Amino acid sequence: MHSTAPQTVKPGKRALAAAALGLGLLAATTACSATSAQQTTHQYAASDGVNAQFGDIKVRNVMLVSDGEKNPGRLLGSIFNGSKQDVTVTVNGAEGSQTQVRVKANDEVSLNEKSDAAILSTTGGAPGSLVSLQFSGEGKTDDVKVPVLDGTIKEYKQYLPAPKATPGASTKAEPTTSATPESTSTTEGGH
Numbered sequence: 001m002h003s004t005a006p007q008t009v010k011p012g013k014r015a016l017a018a019a020a021l022g023l024g025l026l027a028a029t030t031a032c033s034a035t036s037a038q039q040t041t042h043q044y045a046a047s048d049g050v051n052a053q054f055g056d057i058k059v060r061n062v063m064l065v066s067d068g069e070k071n072p073g074r075l076l077g078s079i080f081n082g083s084k085q086d087v088t089v090t091v092n093g094a095e096g097s098q099t100q101v102r103v104k105a106n107d108e109v110s111l112n113e114k115s116d117a118a119i120l121s122t123t124g125g126a127p128g129s130l131v132s133l134q135f136s137g138e139g140k141t142d143d144v145k146v147p148v149l150d151g152t153i154k155e156y157k158q159y160l161p162a163p164k165a166t167p168g169a170s171t172k173a174e175p176t177t178s179a180t181p182e183s184t185s186t187t188e189g190g191h
Contacts, residue, residue, distance in 0.1 A: 064125075
């Protein structure tokens with residue numbers, strides 16, 4: 001006959017089994033990161049623009065804003081000069097278009113400022129495409145594929161350059177009829 005008496009487990013073995021189970025669960029739940037790449041170790045452009053570097057010149061978040069392939073495009077982003085000398089960065093685009101940006105030693109220029117507008121006369125690509133721009137300065141050059149954006153994203157609309165005037169197009173304003181009276185001014189007394 002077999003005995004059906006309950007077997008007793010010693011408390012030490014029970015604690016050891018619980019600890020082993022806990023370590024097994026801990027390893028199973030944290031080991032996922034051992035086989036997955038950490039995104040923080042990968043460098044990438046986290047915005048709409050792209051980054052480049054040549055020599056001591058760093059170009060960050062650069063993009064073109066334009067409403068058409070044959071229309072002017074405004075360069076947005078920042079250019080950093082890590083050298084001890086002032087530098088002129090030249091940007092060459094499609095069909096011989098070119099702009100230059102002066103950057104002081106150990107300084108940066110934000111191309112998003114109204115005073116530092118860098119305009120290429122021809123974009124060379126429709127909005128949504130990538131165009132090849134050549135950045136040069138300090139005797140070094142880098143070819144960079146830059147995205148072309150338009151005013152669809154409202155933050156970029158203000159940067160759209162005025163379209164090129166077409167030959168033969170009239171720049172003279174045409175008179176219109178208006179329901180509002182015209183104001184008149186006098187030079188005496190400001191009234």
